Amino acid sequence: MVDRRRRSVRTALVAEALRVALAGRAQGDPGLDIVDLGGGTGGFAVPLAVEGHRVTVVDPSPDALASLERRASDEGVSALIRGVQGDAAELPGLAGESSADAVLCHGVLEVVDDPVQALQAMASVLREGGVLSLLVAQRNAVVLARALAGHLAEARVALQDPDGRWGATDPMPRRYDEASITAQLADAGFTVHTVHGVRTFADLVPSAFVDAEPGAAESLAELERAASQHPAFRALATQLHILATR
Numbered sequence: 001m002v003d004r005r006r007r008s009v010r011t012a013l014v015a016e017a018l019r020v021a022l023a024g025r026a027q028g029d030p031g032l033d034i035v036d037l038g039g040g041t042g043g044f045a046v047p048l049a050v051e052g053h054r055v056t057v058v059d060p061s062p063d064a065l066a067s068l069e070r071r072a073s074d075e076g077v078s079a080l081i082r083g084v085q086g087d088a089a090e091l092p093g094l095a096g097e098s099s100a101d102a103v104l105c106h107g108v109l110e111v112v113d114d115p116v117q118a119l120q121a122m123a124s125v126l127r128e129g130g131v132l133s134l135l136v137a138q139r140n141a142v143v144l145a146r147a148l149a150g151h152l153a154e155a156r157v158a159l160q161d162p163d164g165r166w167g168a169t170d171p172m173p174r175r176y177d178e179a180s181i182t183a184q185l186a187d188a189g190f191t192v193h194t195v196h197g198v199r200t201f202a203d204l205v206p207s208a209f210v211d212a213e214p215g216a217a218e219s220l221a222e223l224e225r226a227a228s229q230h231p232a233f234r235a236l237a238t239q240l241h242i243l244a245t246r
């Protein structure tokens, strides 16, 4: 229960913004074709299927796809979910060109071998006017986090490294700034509509406080919402959520 509450603080804003964008695209049609690249165990895909959308999850992990299948079955939406084992580079062949009203890419562009090629692949899978929901790790947050943890030299490295990494053992291959990711999206032919900061405070506030204090999770969610579009605080968020169209 506590875990679920903390998770929902982290994902609620993304899910809400996505729902609004999909409603704009759907124009009354309840079932859109959605591709979730690196959709993993279906944290976003399964709720979208519950809302009536047809979702194809492309992910290289067989374990994640097995969990996705179980989750879809538990929710009674197996007929609306298709799990396909594969990599971002193979996306057009696996999902089909111009086959999707929306593509989700949440927490994946940071880890693929070739992010420029992955963005081009997502653009090719989208129909004209289709929506891209992109969630990427932001450099500034890791600079702050390393400094607050006392790793000051690593904070400086992350600040200056072209990929926003804090050192050779940083498990994250790359992080983005708002300017760098919006420029890459423009190069791939996308028009950016909204940029929100996600997890501005959720990763900084001690979990003991959020779990123990009555009403704290709700207050945190409200604070996150207020900060998500504030230019200074958005720049400190752990992730950036971008909605763009092709």
Ligand SMILES: C[S@@+](CC[C@H](N)C(=O)[O-])C[C@H]1O[C@@H](n2cnc3c(N)ncnc32)[C@H](O)[C@@H]1O
Pocket (backbone or CB within 6 Å): 037, 038, 039, 040, 041, 043, 044, 058, 059, 060, 061, 064, 086, 087, 088, 089, 105, 106, 107, 108, 111, 112, 113
């Ligand atoms: C951080 S998880 C995010 C899962 C899901 N998108 C979410 O937001 O809950 C990253 C996912 O990307 C997948 N992944 C890793 N490399 C990939 C690649 N080259 N192409 C597509 N997906 C990849 C992983 O298997 C994993 O499921």
